[in-house]
Amino acid sequence: MEKDNNQNVVPSNTEPKDKEKTNETVPEFTPEQQDYIDRIVSGIKNENKQKLEEVTKDNSKKINDEVQKQLEERERRAKMSAEEKAADDLKKLQEQNNRLAEQLENRERIDFGRSIAEKYNIPSTMVTRLIGSTNEETEQLMKSFADDYTKAVQAGIDKRLAGTQQPQTGSTVSVDDTKKLSELSLDEQTKLYKENPSLYNQLASR
Structure with a gap:
């Protein structure tokens, strides 16, 4: 019996999947x-x-x-001699200690400044700009800044209110009690009704 030569034959013309996109165009430049x-x-x-x-x-x-x-x-x-080296090492150590002490003091002044800034409602971003050489100077600087800032804010508020304030009209109306209600304008009648109801009724009855 002859074997079927067509079984298990893999087509030789298959292409990888990455070649399936053949319709894409490559841009060309002049x-x-x-x-x-x-x-x-x-x-x-x-x-x-x-x-x-x-x-x-x-x-x-x-x-x-x-x-x-x-x-x-x-x-x-x-x-250097041994003594000179020892003196030089001591000098360097003292300079290092001075730098550390200065950094510590500066950190303490900043911490104090933060507490004072909270007391006067000063933004934290302004703390380092208002640090003085002493705690007393720091507090004075922050107090002055807080006062000036408050005045500036209040001045801005007053200016805005002044620009939006409406002109006020008189709160009272003067009416001759010998007139009739019909002889008054509508505004005069309205004010008279609100401010002097008895006179309004008196004129209305005429």
Whole structure:
């Protein structure tokens, strides 16, 4: 019995799935457009290259300066006696302690300033700008700022109210009691009814 040669035959003309999209068109540029795009890309590359060179140069300079500084310090220390080295170390330690004490004092003044700012309803963003050399100076600066700020706000409110205030009319009406109600204008009748009902009724009865 002959075997069926057509069984399990895989078609040889199948294509990968990524080739199924054959209808997509690739945009084409005119030579002028392509030249313009190339110039833009080239400019961006040159700009980035220049920035990278500047950063690299700056970092290299900082590294070289630090290395040179350390070499000079070692050379300076090498020429010192033991007593001079000890005195130099003590001086550096004192300078470091002074810097730490100054930082601590500044932090304490800022903390104090925050508490005073809360007392006078001053925005937290203004605290560091109103810190004085002492706590007393800090409180005085913040109090003055709070007073000036309050006055400025009140002046703005007063100005706005003055611009929107309506002119007031007289609150009373003068009417001759010998007249008839019909001889009065509508506004006069309305005011008379509100302010003097008895006279209104008297004129209305005539």
